[in-house]
Amino acid sequence: MQATRVSDLLKIKYPIIQGAFGGGLSSTKLLATISNAGGLGSFGAHHLSSDQIRSLSNEIFSMTTRPFAINLWISDHDKNGLQLNQKDFEKAYQVLKPYFDELKLPKPDYPSRFGEKFSEQIEAILEVRPPVFSFVYGIPDKTILDECRKKSIITIGTAITPDEAVALDEAGVDLIVATGFEAGGHRVAFLKEAEKSLFGTLSLIPQTVDRVKAPVIAAGGIADQRGVKAALALGAEGVQIGTAFLATEESNAGDLHRSKLFSSEARYTDLTRVYSGRLARGMENKMMLEHVGHAPYPAQGWFTGKIKSEAIKQGRADLMSLWCGQSAPLIKYHKAEEVFNSLLIGSLNEEKV
Numbered sequence: 001m002q003a004t005r006v007s008d009l010l011k012i013k014y015p016i017i018q019g020a021f022g023g024g025l026s027s028t029k030l031l032a033t034i035s036n037a038g039g040l041g042s043f044g045a046h047h048l049s050s051d052q053i054r055s056l057s058n059e060i061f062s063m064t065t066r067p068f069a070i071n072l073w074i075s076d077h078d079k080n081g082l083q084l085n086q087k088d089f090e091k092a093y094q095v096l097k098p099y100f101d102e103l104k105l106p107k108p109d110y111p112s113r114f115g116e117k118f119s120e121q122i123e124a125i126l127e128v129r130p131p132v133f134s135f136v137y138g139i140p141d142k143t144i145l146d147e148c149r150k151k152s153i154i155t156i157g158t159a160i161t162p163d164e165a166v167a168l169d170e171a172g173v174d175l176i177v178a179t180g181f182e183a184g185g186h187r188v189a190f191l192k193e194a195e196k197s198l199f200g201t202l203s204l205i206p207q208t209v210d211r212v213k214a215p216v217i218a219a220g221g222i223a224d225q226r227g228v229k230a231a232l233a234l235g236a237e238g239v240q241i242g243t244a245f246l247a248t249e250e251s252n253a254g255d256l257h258r259s260k261l262f263s264s265e266a267r268y269t270d271l272t273r274v275y276s277g278r279l280a281r282g283m284e285n286k287m288m289l290e291h292v293g294h295a296p297y298p299a300q301g302w303f304t305g306k307i308k309s310e311a312i313k314q315g316r317a318d319l320m321s322l323w324c325g326q327s328a329p330l331i332k333y334h335k336a337e338e339v340f341n342s343l344l345i346g347s348l349n350e351e352k353v
């Protein structure tokens with residue numbers, strides 16, 4: 001596979017990135033497998049405290065000497081989401097109570113916080129100095145980007161519209177992931193509402209490439225060599241794959257979720273705010289289709305996380321997020337290295353494997 005500005009800047013052999021998974025679905029094993037194979041492995045750390053990020057980084061540095069990325073969410077809450085007051089807590093609980101009751105879960109206590117703070121997490125990132133810091137939901141302050149540059153940490157920002165890509169480019173972010181709405185997981189909008197920022201990969205990539213100087217990595221809907229070739233033909237210089245790696249044995253997805261990714265149910269996905277309070281793509285299931293409403297992020301995710309832990313124990317795939325991209329029906333492989341090798345192309349017209 002040809003070198004590009006993406007592989008050169010990231011100092012990797014092939015411009016293939018294993019996308020980060022937040023919420024506990026990333027694994028150091030998956031990251032190390034991909035980094036050691038010559039791509040860039042990533043770990044989604046937005047749910048981790050600063051101390052957890054420090055130990056995560058020690059573990060990763062012991063597993064690979066190759067470049068890897070740690071990933072955070074810049075905007076860490078929506079209005080009132082970090083400090084939902086008691087009254088709104090009660091309201092949010094009442095909306096979700098039927099699911100708590102169905103699973104025989106007691107009402108949870110009001111917590112001291114609903115999620116981690118970016119301001120604390122970024123301190124840990126700057127201290128542990130991962131080779132690459134990737135992020136979604138915005139642009140870090142200039143002081144943070146300057147500090148990354150000083151410490152030789154390469155930055156990758158994520159855009160879901162061409163305007164967002166221009167904003168990242170103007171801020172001096174090193175590389176830009178442009179993610180179409182086919183992708184599994186969250187629509188990481190930061191200039192406009194997510195619902196008003198829905199671009200498909202085929203439209204997003206060429207428009208983005210035409211407007212930015214930074215190299216562009218295409219994401220969303222890429223699951224085999226046809227997708228890789230299409231992305232490169234549109235002007236991307238690298239690809240980021242999520243769902244196909246999420247389905248592998250090395251990811252931290254549970255068996256229930258993984259088996260669903262290989263099932264015919266993965267043909268039917270939709271965008272919903274019901275699981276986290278922010279718009280995200282997953283498989284259609286009872287909880288998504290019932291559309292009960294939502295509290296702001298991250299409070300909604302705090303509640304549904306409790307439902308999900310119990311739903312997993314009870315084998316109830318209808319009451320948990322089943323994140324999944326639109327190209328899941330294309331996935332074939334159960335091992336991360338097989339997925340990785342299957343994506344390598346000699347050139348745009350030639351298959352390597």
Ligand SMILES: Cc1cc2nc3c(=O)[nH]c(=O)nc-3n(C[C@H](O)[C@H](O)[C@H](O)COP(=O)(O)O)c2cc1C
Nearest residue numbers: 019020021022044183184185220221242243323325
């Ligand atoms: C379960 C799940 C969690 C994700 N979490 C994050 C995240 O925390 N940060 C991030 O940058 N991207 C995240 N993504 C996006 C992926 O890294 C990747 O860009 C996307 O899945 C690519 O589209 P695809 O699923 O069609 O391959 C997530 C995707 C999934 C499926």
